[in-house]
Structure formats: C-alpha cells, structure tokens
Amino acid sequence: MPRTEHALLVAILGTACAPDLRDRLQRDDGHGLNTEDLAQAGVLDTGADLTEPQEVVVDAQSETEWHPYDFERQGLVDVALPWDLTFQRYRIRVNGGISGEEDVVAANLDDRVFDDVTAADVPADGDPAWVTDASDADGDGEDEGAFADWYDYDPSTHILTPKPRVTLVRTVEGAVVKVEVLDYYDDAGSPGFLRFRWAELAL
Amino acid sequence: MHALLLILPAFATEDGESTHHDELVVTATRTPGRLGDSPVATEVVGRDALEGSGADTLAEVLERQPGLQVTRSFRGASVRMNGLDSDYVLVLIDGQPVQGRVGGAIDLSRFPIERIERVEIVRGAASALYGADAIGGVIHIITRQGEPGAAVVARVGAGAMAGTHTDATLTEFPGALPLTWLPGGEPNTTVDSNVSASVGGERWSSWSLASIQSTPALAKPGETGTQFDGQAIATASERVDWKVSDDHRWTGQAAYTRRRSAAIEETDAGAILDRAQSTEFIEAALGPDLLFGKKGRLTTNLAWSAFRDQTFIDQRGATALDSYEETWDHATELDVVGTVLPVDRHAITGGVELRHEVLRTDRLTTPEVDRQRASAFAQDVWEVLPDGGTQQLLLVSGLRYDRDSLFGDAWSPRVAVRWDPTRRLVFRGSVGRGFRAPPFKDLYLSFVNQGAGYRVDGNPDLEPERAWSESLSVGWSPRSDLSFDLVGQRTDLTHMIAVDTVALATAGGPARYSYVNVDEAWTQSLDLTTDWTVNALLELGARGGLLQTRDVTLDRPLSGRPPATAGLDVRVWSPNERLRADAAYAWQAASTWFVDENNDGTDEGREAPAWHTVDTRLAWHATRRIELHAGVENLLDTGDLDYAPTRPRRVFGGLTISAASTGTTDASN
Numbered sequence: 001m002p003r004t005e006h007a008l009l010v011a012i013l014g015t016a017c018a019p020d021l022r023d024r025l026q027r028d029d030g031h032g033l034n035t036e037d038l039a040q041a042g043v044l045d046t047g048a049d050l051t052e053p054q055e056v057v058v059d060a061q062s063e064t065e066w067h068p069y070d071f072e073r074q075g076l077v078d079v080a081l082p083w084d085l086t087f088q089r090y091r092i093r094v095n096g097g098i099s100g101e102e103d104v105v106a107a108n109l110d111d112r113v114f115d116d117v118t119a120a121d122v123p124a125d126g127d128p129a130w131v132t133d134a135s136d137a138d139g140d141g142e143d144e145g146a147f148a149d150w151y152d153y154d155p156s157t158h159i160l161t162p163k164p165r166v167t168l169v170r171t172v173e174g175a176v177v178k179v180e181v182l183d184y185y186d187d188a189g190s191p192g193f194l195r196f197r198w199a200e201l202a203l
Numbered sequence: 204m205h206a207l208l209l210i211l212p213a214f215a216t217e218d219g220e221s222t223h224h225d226e227l228v229v230t231a232t233r234t235p236g237r238l239g240d241s242p243v244a245t246e247v248v249g250r251d252a253l254e255g256s257g258a259d260t261l262a263e264v265l266e267r268q269p270g271l272q273v274t275r276s277f278r279g280a281s282v283r284m285n286g287l288d289s290d291y292v293l294v295l296i297d298g299q300p301v302q303g304r305v306g307g308a309i310d311l312s313r314f315p316i317e318r319i320e321r322v323e324i325v326r327g328a329a330s331a332l333y334g335a336d337a338i339g340g341v342i343h344i345i346t347r348q349g350e351p352g353a354a355v356v357a358r359v360g361a362g363a364m365a366g367t368h369t370d371a372t373l374t375e376f377p378g379a380l381p382l383t384w385l386p387g388g389e390p391n392t393t394v395d396s397n398v399s400a401s402v403g404g405e406r407w408s409s410w411s412l413a414s415i416q417s418t419p420a421l422a423k424p425g426e427t428g429t430q431f432d433g434q435a436i437a438t439a440s441e442r443v444d445w446k447v448s449d450d451h452r453w454t455g456q457a458a459y460t461r462r463r464s465a466a467i468e469e470t471d472a473g474a475i476l477d478r479a480q481s482t483e484f485i486e487a488a489l490g491p492d493l494l495f496g497k498k499g500r501l502t503t504n505l506a507w508s509a510f511r512d513q514t515f516i517d518q519r520g521a522t523a524l525d526s527y528e529e530t531w532d533h534a535t536e537l538d539v540v541g542t543v544l545p546v547d548r549h550a551i552t553g554g555v556e557l558r559h560e561v562l563r564t565d566r567l568t569t570p571e572v573d574r575q576r577a578s579a580f581a582q583d584v585w586e587v588l589p590d591g592g593t594q595q596l597l598l599v600s601g602l603r604y605d606r607d608s609l610f611g612d613a614w615s616p617r618v619a620v621r622w623d624p625t626r627r628l629v630f631r632g633s634v635g636r637g638f639r640a641p642p643f644k645d646l647y648l649s650f651v652n653q654g655a656g657y658r659v660d661g662n663p664d665l666e667p668e669r670a671w672s673e674s675l676s677v678g679w680s681p682r683s684d685l686s687f688d689l690v691g692q693r694t695d696l697t698h699m700i701a702v703d704t705v706a707l708a709t710a711g712g713p714a715r716y717s718y719v720n721v722d723e724a725w726t727q728s729l730d731l732t733t734d735w736t737v738n739a740l741l742e743l744g745a746r747g748g749l750l751q752t753r754d755v756t757l758d759r760p761l762s763g764r765p766p767a768t769a770g771l772d773v774r775v776w777s778p779n780e781r782l783r784a785d786a787a788y789a790w791q792a793a794s795t796w797f798v799d800e801n802n803d804g805t806d807e808g809r810e811a812p813a814w815h816t817v818d819t820r821l822a823w824h825a826t827r828r829i830e831l832h833a834g835v836e837n838l839l840d841t842g843d844l845d846y847a848p849t850r851p852r853r854v855f856g857g858l859t860i861s862a863a864s865t866g867t868t869d870a871s872n
Contacts, residue, residue, distance in 0.1 A: 018461055018481050021515040022527055061523060155707070156800065157471035189474025190523030 039067075042075025050074070050175070050200035053114070055182070060087040061192030068095075071169070071177050071198065082172040085147075087194050090160055090184060092147035095172060097132035099145070102172045105130040106146030106179075112166045114180045119201045122168060122176055130170065150181050160184040160191075168201075176201045229298070230323040230343040232584065232599075233332050234500060234542040234552050242584055242597045242621045244631050244676050244690065246324040250347075253316050255774060255785045257820035257834050257855075259360070259395040259416055260436075261319065261344065262311040267770060267787055268324060269730040269746040270690070274763075275849075279310025279434075279462070285326060285692050286726035286752040286764045287339035291639055291670070293329070295343040296486070297456070300336070302534055303484050303510035304642065313436055313460050313484065315414040317358070317397045320347040327692055328637030328672030331601040331617030334556070334578050338637035338670040338694060346456065348444050349401040349408030353864040356400075360857030362393040362836070364419060364850070393418050393853065406446045414438045418850075434464035450494035460484040475519040485509040490538075499543040509533035526651075530564040532643070548589070553581040562643045572647050578605045582617075595623040599633075609646065610667050613638045629678045637672055637694075641665035645700050645718045657714040660705070666720050670696045684736040693727040701756070723755035726764075744772035760795060763811070763846065767792040781824040785834075790815040796846055811846030815839065830859040 039058045054074065058067050068083035069076055077083050084104050086093050093099035094106055107128045109121060123130065133145035142148055146167055151160040162181040169177050179198045186193035227235045231243035238247060248264055258264045262280035266273040272283040281289035290307035293300060301309050322344055329337040397414035417435040440458035447453065466478040490504035510532040518524040540554035556578040563571045582601030588594055599619040606612055617635030624630070644650075647661040676690040699722035705715040730748040737743060747769040752761035770789040776782070793813045797806035820834030833856035842849030 017483050017485075017511060018513070020529075021479050021481055021513045154471075159471050185472045185474075186521065186523075188518060188521035188523070189470055189472040190518065190521045191472060192523065 039069065040075050042070050042073030042077040042081075044073050048074065050177070051202055053197050053199040055195065055197040057186070057193055057195045058087045059192070060089055060194050061190070063089060066093075071171050071175070071200065072173055084169060084171045084177075085179075089192055090151060090194075092150060092181075092194070093133050093143075093145060094147065094169065097134050097145070098143060099133040103132070103170075104172055105132045105170050107131070107168045108146055109166045109168065111164050114166050114178065114197065117166045117168075117178045117201075119176070119203050122201065122203070151184065169198075176203060226321075228323050229345070230295070230325045230329075230341055232552055232582065233298075233540055233554070234502075242599045242631075243325060243327075243619055243633060244674075244678070244688070246326075248322040248324075250320055253319060253321075255783065255820070255822075256316075256787075257785060257818065257832070257836070258316055259393075260312045260316060261314040261322065263836075264316065264322065265311060265342070267772065267789065269732050269748050269768075269770070270326060270692075270728055270750075271324075272765070272768075272791075273311070276306075278305045278308065280312045281308030282311060282342065283764075284339035284342075285694065285728040286750050286761060287694060287696075290642075291336065291338040291637075291694075291696075293333055293335075293337040293341045295333070295341060297344070297346055297454075297488065298504060298538065299486070299488060299506045299508070299536065300333075301344075302486070302508040302532065303482070303512075305482070305512065307642065307644075310462070310482075312416075312418075312434075313438070313462055314344060315395075315397060315412070315416065315436075315438055317399055317414055318344075318346055318412050318438065318440055318458075320345045326690065327633055327674040328615075328617065328635035328670055328694070330613075330615035330637040331603045331635055332580060332582065334576075334580075334603060334605050334613075334615065335638060335640040335667070338639055338668075338672065338696070346440070346442055347399075347410050347412075348442055348454075349403040349410040351403040351405065351408065352401075353403075354401045354861060355398065355863075356859060356861040357398045358396060358857060358859045360395040360832075360855060362395070362853045362855030364393070365840075365852045365854055393855065395855075395857070408444045410442045412438065412440045433466070434462060436460065436462045450496070452492045453490070454492065455489040457487040458485070470524075474521070474524055476524060477517045477519065479515045479517070481511075481513045483509075483511045497544070499541060501539070501541040503540075504536075504538045506536045506538070507533070528564065528566055530562070530566065532560065532562045534558060534560040548586040550584045551581065552584070553579070555579045562647070564648070566649050567647045569647065572643065574607060574609045574643075576605060576607045578603060580604070593625065595621070597621040605638075607640060610641060610665070613640075613667055627680045631676045631678075632674065634671070634673050637670040639668040639670075641667060641700060641718075657716060659702070659716045662703075662718045665700060665718055666698055668696060668698050668700060668720070670694055686734050688732045689729070690732075691727070691729045693725065695723075695725045697723050699724060699756075721756065724753060724761060725755065726750065726752045726761070740776045740778075742772075742774040744770075744774075746770045757806075759797065759808075762797040762806075763794055765791040765794040765813075783822045783824075785818075785820045785822075787818045788815065789817075791847070794846070809846065814841045814847045814849075816841055816849055828861050828863075832857050832859070 039056045050071065058069065060067055066086045066088045067076055068079050068086040070081065070083045082102065083095050094104040095102040096104040107123050107130050109117060131146050133143055135143055137144050151162055153160055167179045169179055171177060177198050177200045179196055181196045183195040185191055226238045226247060228238045228241055228245045228247060229235045231241045231245045238245060246268065253264060256264055262273050265271050265282050270285050273280050274283060282292055283289060284292045288307065289309060294309045295301065303309065322342065324340065324342055326340040329341045333341060394415065394417045397412060399412045402409045415437050419433045438458065438460045442456040445453045462482045464480045468476045468478055486508045488504055488506035490502065493501045512530045514528045516524065516526045536556060536558040538554060538556045540552065542550060542552040544550050558576040559573065561571065561573040580601065580603035582599060585598045587596040587598055601617045603615045615636045615638060617633060619633035622630045645661055645665055646663050649661065650659045672694040674690065674692040676688065678686065678688045680686040698720040700718050700720055701722040702716045703719040705717050707714055728748060728750045730746065732746045735743045749767055750764055751766065752764045754761050768791050770787065773786045775784045791814055794811050796809045796811055798809060799806045817838040818836050819838060820832060822830055822832040824830050836853040836855065837849055837851060840852035
C-alpha cells in the first residue's frame with residue numbers, strides 16, 4: 001500500500017475510532033506526594049546550626065543528570081560551587097578521587113544508630129578508613145567508594161533497601177557530617193527519589 | 204455414495220435442513236463438504252450446542268472441547284491446543300485469519316456467541332492449506348447469516364460473581380474507567396446483552412448484531428493488584444449475502460469490536476498503577492462465490508482488518524511511572540480459491556493468497572514496518588476405491604508455498620488418508636509440516652515493563668518456527684445414536700523462538716531480554732470422545748484426554764500443561780414443560796508450572812493441584828417468542844488466580860424476546 005494511502009487510512013480511522021485514552025483518564029497529579037520536601041537550591045547561611053538533623057529528598061530520577069549537594073549551603077548547588085555529594089538515580093558520589101576535584105572523603109559505620117553517632121566516632125586511626133571515589137577495582141562494573149554499596153538489591157523485586165549504616169563525610173570545608181540514607185522511593189512508589197538525613201558533628 | 208461430488212454442493216443445500224453428518228464444513232479442505240465425508244477429522248460446535256452451552260463468548264465454548272485448554276490473563280482468554288500455546292493455533296473467521304494477536308494470543312472473549320453460526324476445529328498441522336501459525340490446529344468461526352423474512356431477537360442477561368476470588372478492593376477502580384458506563388460496572392456483576400436482526404428476501408439476506416458484555420475484575424482477597432482486568436466488550440457486526448443466481452453469490456461483512464479493560468497493579472516499591480487498555484478490531488470482507496455446475500467452484504475474498512491497541516498506565520500520586528503506548532496493525536488480504544474435478548475420483552483445490560500488513564507503534568525500533576506475503580497452495584483429494592463399494596478410501600496430498608518479505612520461504616506439505624472399512628468405522632491419519640512466522644513483536648518491538656522491571660527487545664534476524672505433526676484417529680459408530688472418537692496426535696517443534704537473557708537485572712537497570720531461534724519441544728496427546736443420544740429427551744457426551752509435553756531444550760515438561768483431563772456433558776429436554784437443562788463437568792489433573800519467582804535466571808517448579816468445575820443452565824420457553832434462562836457457572840467455586848484461573852462461581856439469568864414477521868424464529872439463550 002502506498003505510504004500516502006496508508007497515512008490517509010490511518011487518519012480516517014483515527015478520527016472514527018475510540019479516543020486517545022490519555023484524554024479521558026490522565027490524572028493531574030504532578031510529582032510524588034513529597035514534592036514540597038524535595039531538596040531546594042542551596043543558600044549559604046553562616047549563622048545556621050548545622051548540627052540539627054535535616055532530612056532531604058533529592059529528585060534524582062534522571063538517567064543522565066547529576067545533582068550536587070552541599071552541606072554548608074544545605075541544598076542543591078550548581079556544579080561550579082563547592083559541593084560535597086552528588087546524586088544520579090541510585091548512585092551517590094563524593095567530590096573527590098575520580099568524581100571531583102576536591103578532597104571529600106567518607107567512612108562507613110555499619111549497624112549504627114544515627115542519633116548515637118557523635119564526634120567520638122570520627123576515625124582517627126584508620127578504622128574505619130576514610131575513602132574517596134576510585135575506579136572499579138573488583139570488576140563488578142561499578143566504581144569504588146564509600147557510597148558505592150549503600151543499598152541491598154533484591155533481584156526478585158528490583159527493590160533497593162538502604163543498609164543499616166551511618167556514613168561520615170568530611171566536607172570540602174573540612175567539617176564532618178553524619179549521613180544516613182533512608183529510602184530510594186517517594187511516597188508514590190517512584191524510584192529515583194533519594195531520601196537521607198544528615199547533621200554536622202561538633203568536633 | 205460419491206464423496207467427491209458432495210464437495211461441490213449447490214448453495215441451496217448449504218442453506219437447507221440437514222443431519223449432523225450432512226452438515227457442511229469447510230476447514231478441512233477449504234471448500235465446503237459434508238462433515239460425514241471430510242477426509243480430515245473436524246469437530247463442529249453447531250448453533251444448537253452454542254445456545255445450550257450458556258456461554259457468552261467463544262472462550263467458554265472452547266473450554267469444553269477435548270484437547271483444548273483455555274487460559275485467562277489480563278489480556279483476555281486464549282486457547283491451547285494439544286498442549287501447544289495459542290501462538291500455534293490459527294483462528295479464522297469466515298476463512299480469514301483473525302487479526303490482533305496480543306502476546307501471541309487471540310482473545311477469544313471478544314467473539315460473542317450470538318455472532319457465531321458454528322465453530323469448526325481441525326487438529327494438527329494445517330499449514331499446507333492455511334500457512335503460518337496452523338501448527339497445533341485451526342479454530343474456524345463461521346458467522347451467522349440472515350434468513351428470509353424479518354426477525355429481531357433481543358437478549359438481556361446479567362450475572363453476579365459469588366465466589367471466593369472476588370474482592371471489594373475493586374471498588375478502587377478509577378471512576379473514569381470503562382466499567383462504570385455499563386450496568387455491569389458495579390463490582391462483581393456481569394452483563395451480556397445483545398440485539399440481532401435478520402432480514403431477507405428470496406435472493407438476499409442481512410444479519411446485524413449489536414452486543415455488549417462486561418466482566419468485573421477479579422483479585423485475591425486482601426491484594427490491591429488485580430489478577431484479571433475488569434473488561435467491557437462492545438461489538439457491532441453486519442453480514443449481507445446476495446444470491447445473484449443459483450450459481451453466483453456474493454458475501455460482504457463488516458464488524459467493529461472494542462474491548463476496554465482496567466486493572467490496578469501494585470509494584471514492589473509500593474507504587475499503585477492504574478492500567479487502562481482500549482483495543483479495537485475492525486474487519487471488512489467482500490467477495491463472490493461461483494459454482495460451475497458439478498465441475499468446479501471459485502471463491503474470491505478481499506478482506507481488510509485493523510487492530511488498534513492503547514495501553515495507558517497512570518501512577519497514583521506521581522507521574523514517574525506513567526506511560527502510554529499505541530499500536531496499529533492492519534492487513535489487507537486477497538484470497539482466490541478454486542476447486543475442480545478434472546478426472547474421475549479426483550478433486551483438486553488450489554489457490555493463491557496475497558497479504559500486506561503494516562504495523563505502526565512507538566515501541567518499534569523503527570516507526571513503521573510492513574510485510575508482504577504471497578502464497579500458493581494445491582491439494583488433491585483422491586477417492587482411491589471406486590464408487591459404490593462398502594469401503595471408502597480417500598487420499599489427500601497437499602503442498603503450500605509461502606514467500607514472506609521478512610523471513611523468506613516456507614514449504615508446507617501434508618498427506619492425509621481416510622479409510623472407512625465399514626459404514627460405522629472410520630480411520631484417519633495425517634502427516635504434515637507447519638510453521639509459525641516470527642511475529643512483529645519478536646522481530647521489532649521494544650517493550651519496557653516498569654512495574655516488573657524488565658525490558659524486551661526484538662530480533663529482526665528471527666526465522667520461522669518449524670513443526671512436524673502426525674495424527675491418527677479412529678471413529679466408531681456402533682449405532683446411529685452412539686459414537687466414539689479416539690484421536691492421537693504428536694507435534695515436534697524446532698527453531699522455536701525463545702527469550703534470551705541479554706543482561707540480568709541490576710540496581711542500575713532492568714533485566715534485558717531478546718529472542719532467538721533455539722528451542723525445541725514436542726507434545727503428544729490422546730483424546731477419547733463419545734456422544735450418546737439416549738433418547739429424544741436425553742443426550743450425553745463424555746471426553747477424556749492424556750497429554751505429554753517436553754521442552755527438549757530445558758529437559759522438562761512444558762509449563763502448566765495438565766497431563767490428564769476429562770469431562771461430561773448432559774443435555775435434557777422436557778417438551779411438555781418446554782424446558783431444557785444443560786450441565787457440564789470438567790476435571791483437570793494436577794500440573795507443574797515453571798516460574799522464575801526470585802529472578803535468579805532459574806525457574807522454580809510449582810505444583811498446581813487438580814481442579815474441577817461444574818456448570819449448569821436451565822432454559823424455559825415460556826412462549827414461542829419468550830425464553831427465560833438461569834444457571835450457575837463454576838457451581839463448586841473452584842480454581843484460583845495463579846494456576847487455575849477460572850472465573851469464580853457466577854449466578855446468571857436472562858430473558859430473550861424474539862419477533863418475526865414471517866416464518867419462525869427460534870428464541871436463543
């Protein structure tokens with residue numbers, strides 16, 4: 001059938017047949033229920049008390065975009081500004097090693113409760129070690145780093161669950177913050193919404 | 204008796220009264236012939252049996268046929284034949300392949316019983332006559348046609364699900380979804396109503412039908428996600444027959460069917476997805492049928508069909524998992540089929556088919572693909588023994604050639620023999636080659652299932668699947684009111700298209716799959732059927748079947764095939780009270796399903812228990828023009844939604860009113 005004839009046929013049928021389902025059914029429900037809680041653009045506030053725990057949700061759904069976050073500015077920042085962590089889907093990187101030009105490092109404290117972690121837990125003797133992001137060393141296709149394995153993956157359900165872990169991060173400015181990843185899904189069940197809480201330790 | 208002459212009956216004979224053995228069938232040879240003389244075994248479900256079954260759609264009718272297994276999913280009801288999936292079963296409507304396979308399956312619930320005059324079932328490879336997909340067998344729907352005079356039949360039917368696997372969570376269906384615009388939109392109710400009109404004169408007739416059906420969704424109690432879609436199907440069809448002369452007739456028909464369905468799914472991450480689906484089917488066909496005395500017959504048919512499918516997934520409270528997909532598939536086909544009797548005791552049927560098909564969808568790796576197929580076939584039916592003897596021996600040899608723009612050539616030979624040593628005994632045997640063309644989906648579609656977390660990509664280098672099929676049968680009628688049929692069949696499949704794991708699922712992305720021609724499998728079955736007309740008031744039918752299957756590649760049985768089935772049908776008439784009662788019992792042995800439940804790349808075996816169903820129906824002709832009926836489907840309320848997906852117990856009833864200006868009009872169920 002010639003292309004023009006086919007196009008005409010489809011056009012006639014398209015108008016004669018059932019309407020587009022989207023026209024009748026689509027909900028105007030925007031993003032997840034916690035849209036308002038999503039991380040806002042960071043602003044420097046030198047008077048803020050950063051030792052108070054903060055909970056943040058980063059919309060990291062994009063497969064291509066990275067979303068840098070700075071603790072001192074308490075929000076997402078442009079990549080040109082100093083930043084500490086950056087997010088893309090389930091990936092979390094620090095501004096150091098192969099991921100950034102600064103010297104941000106992190107150390108994992110497994111099976112620890114967020115509220116119980118204090119300045120006394122900051123490792124001074126290399127246990128646990130401070131690490132930064134490095135190239136894939138174990139051949140699993142993923143780069144190495146303190147946040148490389150923050151989750152447990154269930155292949156039968158494809159669900160990512162955060163490990164019971166608190167991670168210490170030494171920021172660009174030299175402060176130490178404790179970070180706990182809480183969830184990868186928003187309240188509507190959408191993946192790519194990284195929710196975490198953090199607080200600066202009083203050294 | 205001269206069997207071959209009966210291959211070419213006058214049109215008048217087709218329209219006249221006949222006994223069961225005089226009934227005309229067309230599927231076995233592609234030209235009408237008496238059922239009793241058919242060289243290839245043909246099972247027929249006639250109008251009377253369709254009406255008495257209490258079924259609403261073709262799916263429920265086929266559930267009761269030996270060797271057939273109807274499976275239900277959110278995309279409708281599909282049929283397995285002798286253990287072979289619906290991908291390997293060709294479904295025809297008035298000779299034309301039915302368009303719109305979804306996931307390889309034709310949804311049989313889209314054909315309302317009211318549209319069907321009879322269903323012919325031919326088992327075994329029939330690619331020598333019909334080409335692609337006719338490996339397991341052919342299911343041929345013959346539509347009703349108008350009669351002289353004028354008659355209108357209106358039927359209103361409704362039912363209520365009263366079983367265990369329905370659930371009140373279904374009230375969570377989004378308000379805009381389809382079930383609310385029908386009376387059956389209320390949870391747990393079904394609706395099956397239609398109006399048909401027959402108008403005809405001496406040389407023409409018209410048959411019209413408008414039909415709606417709706418079925419609620421079914422779910423396990425306590426689960427949010429539905430297992431079956433709730434669905435509503437609307438059909439409008441028209442058939443016109445025009446007898447130009449005694450040896451020249453035209454038939455034209457058109458039909459539009461729309462199926463809307465809705466489901467709620469819950470992902471493991473807790474996302475609630477409202478799934479809405481709209482599927483439309485459009486069919487149109489026109490062609491003349493010419494008789495040349497007793498020397499030949501020529502049938503031409505130009506058919507066009509289209510299939511449009513919309514799937515819209517709307518995530519509650521978010522848009523991250525929203526998706527919309529639209530698929531258009533339309534085909535134009537020209538068939539010319541002729542039969543001649545060139546020399547004594549030979550009937551040769553031959554024909555050509557030209558087909559053009561276009562698929563357009565966003566899911567393709569290219570925006571649009573098309574295929575052309577040209578086919579030619581020939582079949583000789585040779586009456587080996589001379590006319591007049593008590594014995595009859597028919598030898599059928601056929602060959603078909605298909606050339607397809609996508610996969611190249613396919614040759615399909617078949618040899619069949621029928622031997623009647625006595626009038627009450629008939630043996631049949633056949634060996635044939637079959638093939639299944641790689642469908643568009645496997646070749647080109649790219650599909651992502653967000654909820655389940657996998658992605659499937661087509662492989663344009665796929666070749667057709669191939670099969671050899673053999674069957675042997677014996678039919679014995681010790682008395683005119685008693686018959687036994689034993690059918691054995693084996694099919695060996697090679698080059699089967701299998702899902703190939705490209706990459707296992709990781710946190711970084713879904714599992715990725717594609718298709719390759721690697722698998723081999725076989726099925727073999729033995730089915731015994733008996734029909735006994737005890738007296739004018741009672742008919743009994745019994746069937747039993749054994750099935751063995753093997754996935755040679757994986758060295759295990761095919762998933763979900765019951766190794767044994769049995770059934771019993773009872774039909775009782777009470778003329779004085781104008782009552783008719785039908786009861787059907789079906790049993791299915793335990794079967795093993797293989798499902799990769801933990802997604803580790805290895806299937807786990809799940810044992811599904813044996814189950815049985817009982818259906819009953821009572822019809823009362825209150826007057827000649829009014830019939831009331833009531834019944835219970837799945838009286839024992841058996842089955843489950845994982846491995847025995849029957850509908851739960853359903854109580855139904857209805858009223859049929861008919862009016863006719865001349866002649867008589869049978870009230871139908």
